[in-house]
Amino acid sequence: MKFPFFDHIWHIRGSVPLAPNQTHDEAYDRLMPLFLKSGTTHERSGDTLTFEKKDQEAQDKMSIFDRGVLQIVDAPGGSFLRYRMASRALLYCFLAPLLFLAFAQLNIQIGEWEKASAAAEAGAEEEDEKETIELPQNVIDKALGAPAPEIDGPGAEDEEEGPSPTPAYVFAGLFVALYLGGRILEDRLIKSLFRKRLHGIGDDKGQNKKDAEGETGSRMLSF
Amino acid sequence: MNGTRVGNRIIGADAPVTVGWENIPKVEGGPVKRFVFTWFQPTMLVALVLFWYYAPNSIATASTAIALGIAFKVLLLGLEWVNPRHDSWRLTWKELATDLFYVGIGYTLVNMIESYIGAGAIIGWVQDSFAWEKFAWFMAMPLLLQAVLISFIFDFGQYWMHRGMHNWYPLWLTHAPHHYITQLNINKGAVGNPIELFLIGLGIGGFFDFMPRAFLLAGTLGLTVSIYQHINVRFNTPRWWRFTFNTTEHHSVHHSQDYEASRSNYSGTWIIIDRMFGTCIDGEAELLGMEGGRPMSIRETMTFPFTEGWKSIKARLGRGEPPPEPAAVPAE
Numbered sequence A: 001m002k003f004p005f006f007d008h009i010w011h012i013r014g015s016v017p018l019a020p021n022q023t024h025d026e027a028y029d030r031l032m033p034l035f036l037k038s039g040t041t042h043e044r045s046g047d048t049l050t051f052e053k054k055d056q057e058a059q060d061k062m063s064i065f066d067r068g069v070l071q072i073v074d075a076p077g078g079s080f081l082r083y084r085m086a087s088r089a090l091l092y093c094f095l096a097p098l099l100f101l102a103f104a105q106l107n108i109q110i111g112e113w114e115k116a117s118a119a120a121e122a123g124a125e126e127e128d129e130k131e132t133i134e135l136p137q138n139v140i141d142k143a144l145g146a147p148a149p150e151i152d153g154p155g156a157e158d159e160e161e162g163p164s165p166t167p168a169y170v171f172a173g174l175f176v177a178l179y180l181g182g183r184i185l186e187d188r189l190i191k192s193l194f195r196k197r198l199h200g201i202g203d204d205k206g207q208n209k210k211d212a213e214g215e216t217g218s219r220m221l222s223f
Numbered sequence B: 001m002n003g004t005r006v007g008n009r010i011i012g013a014d015a016p017v018t019v020g021w022e023n024i025p026k027v028e029g030g031p032v033k034r035f036v037f038t039w040f041q042p043t044m045l046v047a048l049v050l051f052w053y054y055a056p057n058s059i060a061t062a063s064t065a066i067a068l069g070i071a072f073k074v075l076l077l078g079l080e081w082v083n084p085r086h087d088s089w090r091l092t093w094k095e096l097a098t099d100l101f102y103v104g105i106g107y108t109l110v111n112m113i114e115s116y117i118g119a120g121a122i123i124g125w126v127q128d129s130f131a132w133e134k135f136a137w138f139m140a141m142p143l144l145l146q147a148v149l150i151s152f153i154f155d156f157g158q159y160w161m162h163r164g165m166h167n168w169y170p171l172w173l174t175h176a177p178h179h180y181i182t183q184l185n186i187n188k189g190a191v192g193n194p195i196e197l198f199l200i201g202l203g204i205g206g207f208f209d210f211m212p213r214a215f216l217l218a219g220t221l222g223l224t225v226s227i228y229q230h231i232n233v234r235f236n237t238p239r240w241w242r243f244t245f246n247t248t249e250h251h252s253v254h255h256s257q258d259y260e261a262s263r264s265n266y267s268g269t270w271i272i273i274d275r276m277f278g279t280c281i282d283g284e285a286e287l288l289g290m291e292g293g294r295p296m297s298i299r300e301t302m303t304f305p306f307t308e309g310w311k312s313i314k315a316r317l318g319r320g321e322p323p324p325e326p327a328a329v330p331a332e
């Protein structure tokens, strides 16, 4: 608890009010389908439910979470559900940019090393003259107006630099964006999922179809 | 479960597979939507072929090809959103992030390693005028014919490599992780053990900036045909297209949980190669994966060939326990 910011990287917490006059048992009955998914184990003692997930299925609505604690709290304004859940997916996504930055560094290092060995060779080698090799072109292609083929001969290409580190930087940036998007999106999705479950809307019976569609709709906002 | 007899095989005995085009649902919606999802694929193919046919030499480079490939994928992600084939294949944040991780590994680590193994040799070969003279007869043919031949010959090699992966255990170990995906999305082609990428020659490390145009055109066939293998979009694919080319329907059969069904549709672009060798099954499947759809983590995907390979070596030497009989065992 000393580093609350640190903790927020891969923990999602929040609270959702219970439906009016809903008992604790009723509330947990409503939530129960979420914890009967494959790979999920759960344990309830009194007001508290703890769960663990392993090998989550792709379409499991709680697939990003690995474990968590839910608790129903009674308050003067009405009872509410409080939750705190951990997600390794979020943590790894948060760390992924570091991995890609490391790839970029590795790439640069290898490039430097290659350059050094190429420079050592260049001294011995005479510069080839730049020449262009003539390539044949079919009459049909000529008639249709395709550009004439051409290709640079040996020596025309400047010393090869190897692959550039740019893709690694791009993916580092992409994962920063993915992390931020996911941290915000999944926070909202799980809150709305719990609320819908507790209030009995958009559940498996298919009542209130609009809401169920709204859910997939916001799920797709991730783009 | 009763399967469907196709030739002398029973398809769909272990898991549901829809066999036959007549049993596959059509795109639902207004005339505009139906028109778009009927003609999207051929239109894109023709447009990109025309682009590569006429683009000036300064633009017709591999970097343009890579940029176009990325832009096209983003467009297809949009289509997945608008007209998904199965709701059970919906892209979630976690699936997207996981897929992009594999894509990222392909563009960085695999690319780096490949470029130090192969690219130098290929560049040397391309720049060697002697090599060009040898192939002058090939380059005197019409450009589109060259492109079709290159694409077909490359795919012919891929067909046998892929079929080999499904029949020879050491190769299968590298390919198996790809078969643990439980849904198809546009980036799922990148999901799998990286060793497979070397074997199947799909890496981009071999690219350099003066590709002969016939290769760029052949690559475009790959981009505008085989990319649909892993797409969650319902198309009304024209008959001639699905007779000639691989489709998401074909490839979903290949990814089916049904063992017999997965031993079909091996080609990447030209499904007629499968028709030639009797391995084509026209149909589709929704329930995908191995071992009843067990999810495979990124870590296991990376280590699977080694851990499984070690297990079977130990078993052969008669020590340790025999490997359990998972669905991860190919035919023989």
Ligand SMILES: [Zn+2]
Residues within 6 Å of the ligand: B162, B166, B175, B179, B254
């Ligand atoms: Zn396969």
Ligand SMILES: [Zn+2]
Residues within 6 Å of the ligand: B178, B189, B229, B230, B251, B255
């Ligand atoms: Zn596949």
